Amino acid sequence: MNADLQPLIEHLIELRSRVVRAAGLLLLVFLILFHWSGDIYHLLALPMLKVLPAGSSMIATDVTATFFVPLKITGMVAFLITLPHTLYQAWAFVAPGLYQHEKRLVIPLIISSVLLFAVGMAFAYFLVFPVVFGFMAAATPEGVAMMTDIDKYLSFVLGMFIAFGVTFETPVIVMVLVRMGLVSIAKLREIRPYVIVGAFVIAAVVTPPDVLSQIMLAVPLWLLYELGVVLSAWLIVPKPLASEEG
Known part of the structure; x- marks a missing residue:
């Protein structure tokens, strides 16, 4: 062989x-x-x-x-x-x-x-x-x-x-992005308003057309994003961003 x-x-x-x-x-x-x-x-x-x-x-x-x-x-x-x-x-x-x-x-x-x-x-x-x-x-x-x-x-x-399972993965996704140096914690905090709007848009797409279920997906998505930012700042030592390496 x-x-x-x-x-x-x-x-x-x-x-x-x-x-x-x-x-x-x-x-x-x-x-x-x-x-x-x-x-x-x-x-x-x-x-x-x-x-x-x-x-x-x-x-x-x-x-x-x-x-x-x-x-x-x-x-x-x-x-x-x-x-x-x-x-x-x-x-x-x-x-x-x-x-x-x-x-x-x-x-x-x-x-x-x-x-x-x-x-x-x-x-x-x-x-x-x-x-x-x-x-x-x-x-x-x-x-x-x-x-x-x-x-x-x-x-x-x-x-x-699947929608709620993936939503609850948000802290892990945020921490991985920070750890890999793809985004900074400062940038995550800066885009917070867009994340909140995006959370409600996603909730409107994947949940039935009633306000309660949309809120019950959008609010946890937003709060879990905030949790990911907090944990990233506390636990993760990020790699330098590509722009910083240059």
Whole structure:
């Protein structure tokens, strides 16, 4: 074998091994949870079920939805449970090529990112969903039966989970930008008014058209940005900006 190709082959074998380990645990957790897929679906649907009028229920307009929707939700839960292990496998693959100071930065970054994403999802589930669904139920015109399709409900919920999960990553994103020297803390403070406006614009795009849910996304986004600025000034020693290096 060509000596130049051998390291590449070894890296590919290592990558395959890491992917197989991550996928294997994901499949194992999914199979374990499969028995409770109906209960998991009910837990996810609970915020909507609580606000439906008496005698109403969610519906399935697709023949296969009653089977595949709980299956998709179970797969999502299995993915979230195994996400730390998946990120560890990715970390183990790239770690040999990192410097020691980079290794010290990556591990806290991964842990904080996973925790913040989970907190964002919990914020959406426990605080935002009751407000949004309650508003939608109250806004239903008289004579109209509110019966949400379970597949569309799943798509909506996943979109909100992603929106709030990513929003809660804001402190990590800010700290990484400062640490990499891409932006200064002074610049972050200077653009604060634009960030506030941008937060409300983003909230208006990704949330339902009611003021409460938009505020419940925009305000945390702004406050988390401020938290990122504070933590960056306190904990991060930034690299010089490119303009300063010149």
